[in-house]
Amino acid sequence: LQMEEGFTSSLPLAEDEIKIVRNMTSSSLATTFPFVSADLTTNEGVLYGINRHNNSLILFDRFKLENANMVVFAKSGGGKSYAVKLEILRSLMLGTDVFVIDPEDEYRALAKAVGGSYLPVSLNSDKRINPFDLSDMGKDADGEQNLRSAIITLIGLMNLMLGKLTPEEDATMDRAIREAYAARDITSDLRTQKNPPPTMQDLHNVLKNMTGTESLAQRLDKYVTGTFSGIFNQPTNFDLDKSFVVFNIRDLEDQLRPIAMYIVLNYIWNRIRFEKKKRMLVIDEAWILMQYEDSAKFLYSIAKRSRKYWLGLTTITQDVEDFLNTTYGKAVVSNSSLQLLLRQSPASIEIVQETFNLTDGEKLLLLEASVGEGLLFAGTDHAAIKVVGSYLEHKIATSNPEELAQLAEESSNTSTT
Incomplete structure (x- = not known):
């Protein structure tokens, strides 16, 4: 038995009295180190x-x-x-x-x-965000891409508000949103995208006048005229003019909550x-x-x-x-x-x-x-x-x-x- 030699070898004396060597892979050796700590210090930050x-x-x-x-x-x-x-x-x-x-x-x-x-x-808040707001990407931006991006984002929002859309409802909603923008004279022409954007009420009106969209219009009712009306159905009435x-x-x-987080996230992302x-x-x-x-x-x-x-x-x-x-x-x-x-x-x-x-x-x-x-x-x-x-x-x-x-x-x- 080499218990005494093993004990002595484990002390901080730099003495190895056992003289036993074993090859180990790097992954096996790594398990003997409970922490691998780095210095995360730079001159700025x-x-x-x-x-x-x-x-x-x-x-x-x-x-x-x-x-x-x-x-x-x-x-x-x-x-x-x-x-x-x-x-x-x-x-x-x-x-x-x-x-x-x-x-x-x-x-x-x-x-x-x-x-x-x-x-x-x-x-009950007087602060409102219109989810139909378009991003101002500057005079050299692609107007069609800007409009298409807004429509895709709004379809994602509708999936949250109305429940998961079927492929047919998705296609119908795509057309309805584009028509809601067109009703405000907003097209892929970048100059028209300075016009005031539509609201949820405009989309609701379009759906009511289309054929085969009764279910979509009814599901949107509570956000336009029902319990949740007003919060997502008004023009944006504030600006981000502070650093925080x-x-x-x-x-x-x-x-x-998830609907509001989505709308706020999109509003910030556009800015x-x-x-x-x-x-x-x-x-x-x-x-x-x-x-x-x-x-x-x-x-x-x-x-x-x-x-x-x-x-x-x-x-x-x-x-x-x-x-x-x-x-x-x-x-x-x-x-x-x-x-x-x-x-x-x-x-x-x-x-x-x-x-x-x-x-x-x-x-x-x-x-x-x-x-x-x-x-x-x-x-x-x-x-x-x-x-x-x-x-x-x-x-x-x-x-x-x-x-x-x-x-x-x-x-x-x-x-x-």
């Missing part, structure tokens, strides 16, 4: 946090990567929104414009702190394509879009094309399984050079480990991580990260109910003295 292995700063410019897209996965309370809010604050200081689709009213304080626009989207804009959809009924500028688009609770093929496909198309328009897409979700179990969800991850994994639940850790090829040590870290701790993948490198903010940043970014109540009380006491 945004501070994401601290490397937990060597205490170096994780600081870089996401727009210098292959693409600037990012996915953020964590269980509820894992620090997803907190990490993204800190990145938004720091990106705004570097001149990046940021749009946020906010389903839970988490970004209102941030918008107020930086002087941004906060736009509630609900049945939040679209809040918290007060929408569950049935309307992004018109003027190339460094921008971030943050979609919180992105799993809502993944529930429907047309909205999932639209999100994937933005992820795939974002680099061309100097856009960094950030998708955030706590329903990791729902997101990764879809074809388009996995495709969005594949088209994201940045992946932030914070604390995970035991129910989702297996699919996370499989998707991101994690070691058992990294899997354990994500299960036992504290709030704001996890793994950050940037291109081919990754490191264990701890997200940190200054005192002022923390006051703006926190969503902890106890801390928010305390901050509200402090603010009230200050205003009364």
Whole structure:
């Protein structure tokens, strides 16, 4: 027996008393290293946090990567929104414009702190977006392509609003939408696309006057004259004139949320394509879009094309399984050079480990991580990260109910003295 020699050899004395050698493949050898950590520090960019292995700063410019897209996965309370809010604050200081689709009213304080626009989207709101708006692509754009792109997007919207269209209904809707534009003298001629666009009411009128479209017209009724009338049936009445804009959809009924997210996403996308500028688009609770093929496909198309328009897409979700179990969800991850994994639940850790090829040590870290701790993948490198903010940043970014109540009380006491 060589127990004593084995014990001595395992001590940090640089002495090998066993003298046994064994050849190993590189993959087998890799299993002996629970972490492979890289230095993610450059001379410029945004501070994401601290490397937990060597205490170096994780600081870089996401727009210098292959693409600037990012996915953020964590269980509820894992620090997803907190990490993204800190990145938004720091990106705004570097001149990046940021749009946020906010389903839970988490970004209102941030918008107020930086002087941004906060736009509630609900049945009672006075803010309206017309889904028939055309993108202003400039005088050299292809008018037919611009109109065709709008029609395809609207057919995707109809699949969400009316239920999945049959091939016959799809073809009929294509013709009806084109006729609705024609009724406003909008054609493939780029000059006509400056005219006021049609609304949902115009499409409804066209459908009522066509033969064999009674079912489509009836299904559209509730968005034109019924319970949901008004919200998607008015001209757009605001402009994106701030560097930080939040679209809040918290007060929408569950049935309307994916529809509103789709319309807002399309509205932002049209603006992004018109003027190339460094921008971030943050979609919180992105799993809502993944529930429907047309909205999932639209999100994937933005992820795939974002680099061309100097856009960094950030998708955030706590329903990791729902997101990764879809074809388009996995495709969005594949088209994201940045992946932030914070604390995970035991129910989702297996699919996370499989998707991101994690070691058992990294899997354990994500299960036992504290709030704001996890793994950050940037291109081919990754490191264990701890997200940190200054005192002022923390006051703006926190969503902890106890801390928010305390901050509200402090603010009230200050205003009364």
